[in-house]
Amino acid sequence: MKPKTKTMKRILVIHGPNLDLLGEREPGIYGRLRLEQINSALKKIAKAKKVKLDIVQSSYEGQIVERIIKGRDKYDGLLINPAAYTHTSVAIRDAISGTGIITVEVHLSNIYAREEFRHKSLISPVAKGTVLGFGPKSYTLGLLALIDLLNAR
Amino acid sequence: MKPKTKTMKRILVIHGPNLDLLGEREPGIYGRLRLEQINSALKKIAKAKKVKLDIVQSSYEGQIVERIIKGRDKYDGLLINPAAYTHTSVAIRDAISGTGIITVEVHLSNIYAREEFRHKSLISPVAKGTVLGFGPKSYTLGLLALIDLLNAR
Amino acid sequence: MKPKTKTMKRILVIHGPNLDLLGEREPGIYGRLRLEQINSALKKIAKAKKVKLDIVQSSYEGQIVERIIKGRDKYDGLLINPAAYTHTSVAIRDAISGTGIITVEVHLSNIYAREEFRHKSLISPVAKGTVLGFGPKSYTLGLLALIDLLNAR
Amino acid sequence: MKPKTKTMKRILVIHGPNLDLLGEREPGIYGRLRLEQINSALKKIAKAKKVKLDIVQSSYEGQIVERIIKGRDKYDGLLINPAAYTHTSVAIRDAISGTGIITVEVHLSNIYAREEFRHKSLISPVAKGTVLGFGPKSYTLGLLALIDLLNAR
Amino acid sequence: MKPKTKTMKRILVIHGPNLDLLGEREPGIYGRLRLEQINSALKKIAKAKKVKLDIVQSSYEGQIVERIIKGRDKYDGLLINPAAYTHTSVAIRDAISGTGIITVEVHLSNIYAREEFRHKSLISPVAKGTVLGFGPKSYTLGLLALIDLLNAR
Amino acid sequence: MKPKTKTMKRILVIHGPNLDLLGEREPGIYGRLRLEQINSALKKIAKAKKVKLDIVQSSYEGQIVERIIKGRDKYDGLLINPAAYTHTSVAIRDAISGTGIITVEVHLSNIYAREEFRHKSLISPVAKGTVLGFGPKSYTLGLLALIDLLNAR
Amino acid sequence: MKPKTKTMKRILVIHGPNLDLLGEREPGIYGRLRLEQINSALKKIAKAKKVKLDIVQSSYEGQIVERIIKGRDKYDGLLINPAAYTHTSVAIRDAISGTGIITVEVHLSNIYAREEFRHKSLISPVAKGTVLGFGPKSYTLGLLALIDLLNAR
Amino acid sequence: MKPKTKTMKRILVIHGPNLDLLGEREPGIYGRLRLEQINSALKKIAKAKKVKLDIVQSSYEGQIVERIIKGRDKYDGLLINPAAYTHTSVAIRDAISGTGIITVEVHLSNIYAREEFRHKSLISPVAKGTVLGFGPKSYTLGLLALIDLLNAR
């Protein structure tokens, strides 16, 4: 990753597959907030903390990989909810470790209180830290943590 | 899922990766019928049973996820042969359970008589039922079962 | 198996252990239809499709094995719901593969959505195909598939 | 847990075994801040957010269990870094689920990027949410999340 | 696969996800050569050996599947570095075995000297042979081997 | 299970395979009392506690299943030593959960101090409780517990 | 263990961690009786059967170990509900087998019908027998069995 | 087992499930000899070696258990081909170890060269010895070995 000048930090936010269902889908697990409302909350924080934010939702593993790789000179940090790909994607893991982008992983639900196959995250070992189980609040806490990490570099 | 009016039932049929090879590929395992012939048989049943049918083939996990999510207000039921994604896609599983669409899973071959890694279906637990091992007949039986399920609601 | 003359196909239907409880037992899992009602539905199909049907229910693994072996020159096909023996009986599996009888396996419930130990079928690898999860409808779809298989030989 | 009146929320903070070493021990993994500095940061947040805070460090599994049980009518929430007991203590897990206290789990290091035996948390399934990998920041984010959870009840 | 006439052999080269990072990404593991330099080396060999070469890089599992399936009448052989999909893609495996295309698998790094989850290749069992651990040289050796295999048919 | 009138409770006692050997077989493990002596002790308790008792020994899994199913309207409770079938019979488990009969499981020996394959009971999860390791005393304690459970309903 | 004189038998009763919560904690699993009520029932039996009883509750593994070791010349038998330590404590197991004290293990709930990690008891192999699943009744049955064992020596 | 007088040795031969199919069933695995022919060969050896022989075939696990238990005072040795029950019957294992009858296990096929689930014999650990893989010859060698063992006692 090329050296950063002392400008505004830029952060890429990636929502993984099925997150466009948010607010409709299994509210007992994921809460009632829609994705736009989460995005608004994130943008509000970004504004307050003076960081730039680009947000993308994709159900394609390949597209998520591409966004990370193509953004390697454009973003200082990555806030990602890999959703279903948390448990199956070596490709996203390799994109994160390959670009070396500072990454915070978030989950709406407590994946460790759900099915056995959700207890293994392929992403956690390449993320700096993880916030999980707080619903939409996982995102806002995660963003605060990421900004902190970027400012501390 | 929003409540349905008493109109014609609409069903989405999804053929997973490599099924466009059908009829050419390993006929000992998959039979000699081409995909179009299966589709014709399905359409004939749909006509007789007075249901609407949309059919899609995709080799992209992300596209299958999107089709299910975007179709959540458009279709009453899903007939899916997840093919290779049967064993690896948490994302398709989450799309089915997230939208709550009534789903029937079909397989041309008897996956339990093949390699060990094909004995685990990530889709079965979120499908209502499964038909497997009868070649193209798996599809037609599966469609009959699905129509029955939709009419019984 | 001795060669078949061009006469009416004969099919043996076997209901495994505890299926005599049907309609009383855990209706949330198995539905409310009693075994006789399922049998009536099967006989109606048999009549329409011009095949002969013998039906037996047994809670004895040994008796199920014997019925298959002794029926090896008498029946062209086997429709079996092995119930609990699905997961524990090598003997029934060996009877099926030893006689070479064309077999369709059916399950009322979706065994892959239940306890872990029900996810392994010892019978599936020696059956032509399997229909599961549709309640009593699993039987009727399974019989249709079996008749098709026998007519196609 | 008895019903709470509309008074100041009370939170118990538990630091598990070896955390009194903090700042000295393996700074590459745990950072350079001492436990008192973390406690000061937590108290500052508590003051700002108008919650009461009791903080305890213990290397005894039994003592941690007792503090949770004896505090069941005294505290509204629990912020816990179970440290080594994360991976071995069924007793602490049972204390949390038995009292039903609202719990947030925090870890200084990213336990999923360390030895295999640290990848299994017995505490996560009974916590509301988890924050891990951000060093001392895990605690402050965790406290913010916990206060939020308590205020939302 | 339809019979080939005695013309110039055509080979498809597929670079899997993240390989567009080559030369930048973890040079300790993958070396310092960029993808274009590898492609140049491959083209030089192709010219010398009088075979035609098409080269594609994709981060989409679905696109890799499609390229193999759509190329089934167009190419005589496949040289593939499945990268992250080596360990997770049943779909690419099925595309290779379904089309029956002669395949050589290559890896820049020695996957068996890395993390446990990289020790299992889903592609190896359907490839003719594998070359791994030699950095960019894996590709050139792999291409030589593939040309040899095609000429020997 | 049909509702019970306020009459004498009826209990079915089932001794599984090989228990007719009792008193002869491996006394170091099973003790020196013969089956009749155990039965006498049980009958004495039944008389004192005013419950009716039917006792059966069978080495047939199918017969045990049948006795449970056919007794579903006849008995209020089941005291069972499934012996070898403890570890292998899904059918007996299904008969117990299918009829919903109140069940107490007993074992003469401490199965958890014997071979590994005896450490897994398929029956325990569907029994109310289990008494094991006290020799013939396991039966009498088990009967007392069962009578208690029935009286408490 | 030193030889016992023909005097009143002395029994140590140990309640493991979290059992002081009894009656409050998850009544669906553990029932509504408080620990004192169980202790009263035990003392009543002890009085009737003319044995001496000491009762201790501890959440400390080390304290439970010490009580067993220090009691080795003082008690003839041990009635223990190891609770959470059932599944994790080699130390308590070693204390029991090291002192050779006659031990009966009890559990309020049916541990084999709960989470997988509760299916393994480290204590069972060194106990004479086990009573589980009958709620507080497990204790009284267990005490009766223990007195019997001591009288039979 | 009661002490034997110095008379003719008596041997029980048990053929397990599906062995009545012999000669018809999968001759590639089991050979072309029918069960009667094997029995004749065994009787011929018995006559020559002056031992008495009773032969039984059963597909019922329970019946095999009963024959062993009821024969405990009648037979000096057991020659058994447990067939499918080799891999699933704890009950037959317990009958053999419970009666203490001298047992030789035989298999027509080489079970260790077949499916994984056939590689585990529950019977081998309680048999004196095993002969497998020689087709009908396994029986005659097994009988010779058993007679030898009985004469050596």
Place this chain on the structure above:
Amino acid sequence: MKPKTKTMKRILVIHGPNLDLLGEREPGIYGRLRLEQINSALKKIAKAKKVKLDIVQSSYEGQIVERIIKGRDKYDGLLINPAAYTHTSVAIRDAISGTGIITVEVHLSNIYAREEFRHKSLISPVAKGTVLGFGPKSYTLGLLALIDLLNAR
């Protein structure tokens, strides 16, 4: 393997490592006969059955491999007790399957009644049959079986 003329059959007997200890070593497991006595018994049978016999004992895996490979044109059959190499030698397995020599595997003890690691034979799947548990008698039965197999070719 080159075609054999109708002459006397030649058999190679291989005793694996530690078998030179026989008669001294753990007689409870291996019996009291010395290796020479077993060899004499084998030679006597060979003479009676008119086959030629070469006998070798080796503690070197490599030497056993070499003897099999170098004997591939010299011997019609192999009688082998691989002893410790049963469980660890892929090389001996490959030598047997590579030369295609007709092989009978024997063991003095019942390896399936010993330590877990002795329950897996790498040799069984490439042997025609196995005789085990009869002490020195395993060899003589094994030789008879091998001669039979050779004469039947």
Place this chain on the structure above:
Amino acid sequence: MKPKTKTMKRILVIHGPNLDLLGEREPGIYGRLRLEQINSALKKIAKAKKVKLDIVQSSYEGQIVERIIKGRDKYDGLLINPAAYTHTSVAIRDAISGTGIITVEVHLSNIYAREEFRHKSLISPVAKGTVLGFGPKSYTLGLLALIDLLNAR
């Protein structure tokens, strides 16, 4: 750990749970020497080798952790027999690696010749070396080795 001046080395000796039973408990496994006799032997060596020795026995995991942590500036080395905690304590492991104290692990018995669950030591990977199986001699050899390690620093 703070730098050491050239003074007498100080060593902490920790005996884990149940070791106060020594000499009484299972002498077949642990020998007949009492703990004080072992301590005397250690002190004698300490005197001869001119090192200071503090000895503690504890059955509390938490107390062992505390002794190590609180002793981090006081001791140069640790000689520990973690006994039962060998196999279950991540906390003691973390205390050793966290303080960085030079540690030698000893065991009276050969833990690798006992039950399976004793074959895994959580302490070994953070100890410099281990001495096991020599009874009390394990301690004296371990102390000699530790003194050597400290003198060599």
Place this chain on the structure above:
Amino acid sequence: MKPKTKTMKRILVIHGPNLDLLGEREPGIYGRLRLEQINSALKKIAKAKKVKLDIVQSSYEGQIVERIIKGRDKYDGLLINPAAYTHTSVAIRDAISGTGIITVEVHLSNIYAREEFRHKSLISPVAKGTVLGFGPKSYTLGLLALIDLLNAR
């Protein structure tokens, strides 16, 4: 390894057990070329590339270890087909990593398309790279790669 002068590179070629069978043994798996023909091809390349080559075949694990250790000052690189020892030899692995010799591993067959136990190579993690599945061509490609590696040092 001592520093090399700028002279001709020296390479040791090791053929593991059973490779002297080549050309005779299972040609479907290993091809029809004999070992001498492979050696000739290797020598031809060596001559062209101006490297010195010593070739050895051994069925002894110990001898292979010794050749590597004794050659540590004599050879610059090692080309090895460990054959059966691939899956079982820690000793050869340690010889390679101990001497630090630059190593290329080759296999005639695609070991990942064969039996499960051949999917694990103990040698791969200490080799620079691996070439497998191309028959004799694996050797020549492997030699080219090795020469390249040596020249690049």
Place this chain on the structure above:
Amino acid sequence: MKPKTKTMKRILVIHGPNLDLLGEREPGIYGRLRLEQINSALKKIAKAKKVKLDIVQSSYEGQIVERIIKGRDKYDGLLINPAAYTHTSVAIRDAISGTGIITVEVHLSNIYAREEFRHKSLISPVAKGTVLGFGPKSYTLGLLALIDLLNAR
């Protein structure tokens, strides 16, 4: 083993494969002392303690087996560093348990702090005790322990 006269004890020292590399090979793991220096240290102790010592190094599993077996009447004790064969040799284990020779196992490195496959010793269960992790000091401590054991017999 024949009875020993009251003469000087004789000890066999065996160094396993690759130990002739000592001092050169991976000094970070094995230290810088050469094998001769270790041997000198051992001889010095032997002289002081008045025992006879024979020392052998071998890379052949078969040769190590032979040395143990042939030495069974010649040596009173065995000091062995099985090196790589620790993890793979059942044959050496059987030689030790077969001859019953008093054995002490030593390792230079802490095998439990290295790769997973080095955590399992096949030799430990048949050795009296083990010393590991102290480099060359493991040998001298092991010899002292062995002499002690021999003198105590």
